[in-house]
Amino acid sequence: MEITYASTSLPDLASMARTPPATTRPVKVIPFQHPYSAADATPKSSSSPSSPFSRWRTKVKRMKTIDWIDLFLPCSRWIRTYNWRQNLQPDLISGVTVGIMLVPQSMSYAKLAGLQPIYGLYTGLVPVFVYSIFGSSRQLAVGPVALVSLLVSNVLGNVDSSAELYTELAILLSLMVGILECTMGLLRLGWLIRFISHSVISGFTTASAFVIALSQAKYFLGYSVDRSSKIIPLVKSIISGADKFSWPPFVMGSSILAIILVMKHLGKTRKNLRYLRAGGPLTAVVLGTAFVKIFHPSSISLVGDIPQGLPPFSIPKEFSHLKSLIPTSLLITGVAILESVGIAKALAAKNGYELDSNQELFGLGVANICGSFFSAYPSTGSFSRSAVNHESGAKTGLSGIVMGVIMACALLFMTPLFEFIPQCALAAIVISAVIGLVDYDEAIFLWRVDKKDFFLWAVTSTTTLFLGIEIGVLVGVGFSLAFVIHESANPHIAVLGRLPGTTVYRNIQQYPEAYTYNGIVIVRIDAPIYFANTSYIKDRLREYEIVVDQSCKRGPEVERIYFVILEMAPVTYVDSSAVQALKELFQEYNSRDIQIAIANPNKDVLLTLTKSGFIDQVGKEWCFVRVHDAVQVCLQHVPPAPKIPESSPDKSSRFLERLGTRRKEDLSTSEMEYGERDFVISKDSDPQLEPLLKRKSHN
Numbered sequence: 001m002e003i004t005y006a007s008t009s010l011p012d013l014a015s016m017a018r019t020p021p022a023t024t025r026p027v028k029v030i031p032f033q034h035p036y037s038a039a040d041a042t043p044k045s046s047s048s049p050s051s052p053f054s055r056w057r058t059k060v061k062r063m064k065t066i067d068w069i070d071l072f073l074p075c076s077r078w079i080r081t082y083n084w085r086q087n088l089q090p091d092l093i094s095g096v097t098v099g100i101m102l103v104p105q106s107m108s109y110a111k112l113a114g115l116q117p118i119y120g121l122y123t124g125l126v127p128v129f130v131y132s133i134f135g136s137s138r139q140l141a142v143g144p145v146a147l148v149s150l151l152v153s154n155v156l157g158n159v160d161s162s163a164e165l166y167t168e169l170a171i172l173l174s175l176m177v178g179i180l181e182c183t184m185g186l187l188r189l190g191w192l193i194r195f196i197s198h199s200v201i202s203g204f205t206t207a208s209a210f211v212i213a214l215s216q217a218k219y220f221l222g223y224s225v226d227r228s229s230k231i232i233p234l235v236k237s238i239i240s241g242a243d244k245f246s247w248p249p250f251v252m253g254s255s256i257l258a259i260i261l262v263m264k265h266l267g268k269t270r271k272n273l274r275y276l277r278a279g280g281p282l283t284a285v286v287l288g289t290a291f292v293k294i295f296h297p298s299s300i301s302l303v304g305d306i307p308q309g310l311p312p313f314s315i316p317k318e319f320s321h322l323k324s325l326i327p328t329s330l331l332i333t334g335v336a337i338l339e340s341v342g343i344a345k346a347l348a349a350k351n352g353y354e355l356d357s358n359q360e361l362f363g364l365g366v367a368n369i370c371g372s373f374f375s376a377y378p379s380t381g382s383f384s385r386s387a388v389n390h391e392s393g394a395k396t397g398l399s400g401i402v403m404g405v406i407m408a409c410a411l412l413f414m415t416p417l418f419e420f421i422p423q424c425a426l427a428a429i430v431i432s433a434v435i436g437l438v439d440y441d442e443a444i445f446l447w448r449v450d451k452k453d454f455f456l457w458a459v460t461s462t463t464t465l466f467l468g469i470e471i472g473v474l475v476g477v478g479f480s481l482a483f484v485i486h487e488s489a490n491p492h493i494a495v496l497g498r499l500p501g502t503t504v505y506r507n508i509q510q511y512p513e514a515y516t517y518n519g520i521v522i523v524r525i526d527a528p529i530y531f532a533n534t535s536y537i538k539d540r541l542r543e544y545e546i547v548v549d550q551s552c553k554r555g556p557e558v559e560r561i562y563f564v565i566l567e568m569a570p571v572t573y574v575d576s577s578a579v580q581a582l583k584e585l586f587q588e589y590n591s592r593d594i595q596i597a598i599a600n601p602n603k604d605v606l607l608t609l610t611k612s613g614f615i616d617q618v619g620k621e622w623c624f625v626r627v628h629d630a631v632q633v634c635l636q637h638v639p640p641a642p643k644i645p646e647s648s649p650d651k652s653s654r655f656l657e658r659l660g661t662r663r664k665e666d667l668s669t670s671e672m673e674y675g676e677r678d679f680v681i682s683k684d685s686d687p688q689l690e691p692l693l694k695r696k697s698h699n
Contacts, residue, residue: 029629032620074136074359078396090393095402097278097392098141098385102128102403103410104281105385105433106144107303107418108426112212113149113377114156114227115170117303117418117426120144122311123174123376125407127367132400135363136355137344139394141385141403142367146434147205147339148332148378150212154229154469155328165318169325170377172316176329177378178368181336185362193337195484199453200476201338202442203460207472209437210465212430214238219427220253222246222299231465248299252291253424256284260432278388281429288425289417301423306415310408311374331473332378336364340381347390384433456480491527493540496567496627503628505567519558519638521545522627524567531577538585545594561594563634567627568601579612586617595637597622597630 069076102124110120124143131142152170159166184190214234218225223244226237260280267277292302341357348355368378389399446454456479464472494507497514505522508514516522521544525537545561574582586596596618601609606623609615615623624630 029632030625032623032625071359073133074363075133075397078138078398082396082398087395087398090395091398092402094389094392094394095399096406097275098389098394098399099403099406100282101278101280101385101388102141102143102407103414104285104421104426104429105382106407107421108281108429108433109144109146109149110377111423111426112146112215112430113144113152113170115152115167115377116306118306118415119167119170119375119377121306121407121411121415122374123371123379125311125404125411126374126376127371127379128400128404128407130370131363131367132397132404134366135344135397135400136359137347137363137381138353138396139347139351139386139390139399140340140344140381141389141400142340142364142381143379143385143403144377145380145382146212146430146437147208147335148380150208150215150229151328151332151335151469152377153215153227155325157227157229167375168316168318169321171372171375172318172321173325173329173332174368174376174378175316175372176322176325177332177336178365178370178372180329180333181361181365181368183365184333184337185358185360185365188358190337190341190357190361193334195481196334196338196477197453197456197480197483198338199442199446199456200460200473200480201335202439203457204464204469204473204476205437206439206443206457207461207464208469209434211469212434212437216427216430219301219424220250222249229469230467246299248297249301249422249424252288252300252422253428256288256425257428257431259287260284260428261435264432274391278392280432284425284429285421288422289420292420292422303418303421303423303426306418308411308415310411311376313373314375316372327470331470332380334473336380337361339383340364343381343383343386347386350390351395384436452483456483485532488527489532490536491525491533493526493537493544494524495544496522496524498628498631503626505627505631515554517554517631517635517638519560519562520565520631520634521561521563522565522567522631524570526570528573529571529578529581530573530575534578534581538581541585558638558640562638563595563597564589565597565599565627565630565634567599568605569599571605572602574605574608576612579608579614582609582614583612583617586614595622595634597624597634599624599627599630 063071103121106120106124107117108120110117110123113120127142131140135142152173155173156166156169159169184192211229211231211234214231215225215227217234217238221238221241221244223241223246225241226233228234228237260283263276263280263283266273267275267280291297292300337357341360344360345355345357364380368376371379392399443454443457446457456476459479460472460476463475467475494509495516496505497508497511497516498505499511499514506514507524508516523541523544527533529537541564545564589596598609598615598618601623606615622630624633
């Protein structure tokens with residue numbers, strides 16, 4: 001293989017220019033390795049890339065018994081290496097802390113979902129235990145959350161919340177979400193949700209926070225408010241019932257909300273008071289219950305009777321409504337992937353262990369499936385409780401088991417006390433939790449960094465507020481996919497120029513000092529080439545052929561383009577439509593006496609182009625390892641501008657024929673331009689220099 005020559009600094013070359021040149025030497029380029037010819041049915045190399053199925057089969061064969069146990073029971077990873085002396089105390093403290101926080105939050109979120117508080121307690125029991133066994137995150141706190149509760153309330157809005165059907169449909173929804181999450185986890189389809197941008201989710205959660213807060217206003221105001229996921233009906237209902245306003249629940253709810261927010265703020269800002277953050281909900285419940293017990297106010301509504309004991313086993317019913325619940329189950333699954341898995345990955349990175357998002361999705365699915373058999377509605381990972389769990393020092397999934405034990409004790413022994421909890425206290429807990437969902441910092445950041453993402457955020461939040469949750473998400477996802485498709489169908493394409501004093505070629509728009517060569521256009525395509533963007537790429541190539549900056553040209557004085565060099569390093573994939581488009585482009589260039597050269601295609605792209613016959617059509621001698629090699633060879637073959645116009649049209653058309661013959665006979669050139677001084681390197685020069693072509697004078 002020929003060696004690569006490195007360019008020295010400009011002063012060194014300038015000093016050499018004083019030496020009278022002797023005879024020139026050939027230019028050396030790196031030989032291009034062709035995989036196999038188009039006529040071959042299979043690659044000659046045995047190292048061809050294997051299919052995903054083959055890689056999966058190889059991975060399965062290598063798995064040992066312990067690997068299979070870890071796959072289906074991730075808890076075995078931390079059980080085998082559990083350090084009782086170092087981990088037991090922080091796990092117990094974090095489990096008790098989050099468990100105390102979970103009990104009142106579960107009842108609050110159940111009320112938000114339109115269910116009786118007992119079903120929130122059930123949702124905070126079985127799924128927590130199951131996830132501790134099948135979940136791979138050691139700090140994620142699973143249970144009822146505000147956003148999922150709002151989605152449940154929204155989809156079941158047409159059903160009477162006091163009817164048994166409402167509860168059965170909420171439980172059935174948990175089963176559907178669990179099956180969907182398990183299926184996506186087993187088939188490793190979690191990547192599908194990546195098409196929903198973070199700005200869409202941020203806009204959706206921000207709008208949902210306002211809807212949730214307004215839906216809880218009835219417990220503060222003392223009168224009923226219509227259930228709706230749209231802000232206008234909620235505001236109208238609040239205003240129309242203003243004459244029924246009651247001061248006692250408003251004062252109590254506002255006071256409890258202020259106490260919770262102050263405790264949360266102190267817990268976040270002062271490390272020595274971090275326990276206050278988790279104690280806020282419990283404080284709200286204790287203060288509210290104590291006030292009711294002492295003063296017995298008749299104008300404040302209470303939670304009422306809550307059944308005592310653990311949930312009985314029961315199979316979900318009402319499968320006749322399955323079809324109508326599919327959209328919401330998909331939406332809840334999407335929220336679980338984007339929020340829960342995102343939180344779990346962040347916590348895993350902070351605590352120094354790896355987490356498989358698909359396995360995490362499977363664990364959440366199993367938790368929801370098992371929960372549906374014990375009267376739980378859909379659950380997922382909670383951001384606030386997970387943060388408290390991490391800050392409290394949780395090391396393993398044992399903290400989740402402790403949470404479940406706290407919840408079980410509450411169901412067995414404490415439900416008689418829950419009867420006297422004011423509903424405005426539970427509403428204050430919900431409002432304090434959703435305040436953190438209002439992501440105005442993200443909106444400011446997007447406005448400053450990317451107006452397109454800010455547009456997605458604004459459209460999603462606005463449509464969610466005024467048109468409802470489902471429409472808001474659909475509009476946001478639709479715009480998000482539209483932007484993805486637009487970017488893919490209109491990829492970035494750059495004209496490259498050579499940086500002075502180097503053999504490096506970069507975008508001339510980004511590096512104005514880079515210069516190009518007369519008769520040569522170097523184009524870099526920064527995306528895969530497939531059916532959706534072939535027309536755009538062809539149009540841009542035609543444009544670059546005609547409109548190129550003439551102010552920084554070097555090389556022979558010519559009046560048109562003779563070579564188009566395609567830098568294909570960023571091209572990761574080409575399909576059959578792209579191959580056909582490239583062939584058509586070659587024919588079009590060939591008719592106008594323009595030669596295509598290809599630089600640095602990756603292995604998969606080269607295999608596709610070779611099997612399609614495109615490489616043979618262009619000519620193997622016009623494939624290069626580097627752009628610089630292609631430029632050297634093309635400069636050798638750029639003809640000088642004719643002094644007298646050609647009278648015969650056949651003379652121009654024979655340029656490519658002469659070029660092909662000459663290129664095949666002699667793959668070297670004797671001169672190469674450096675860019676700043678005019679000189680030719682002789683055979684006696686330093687062999688480590690890059691061969692240079694004498695520059696033509698120009699204005």
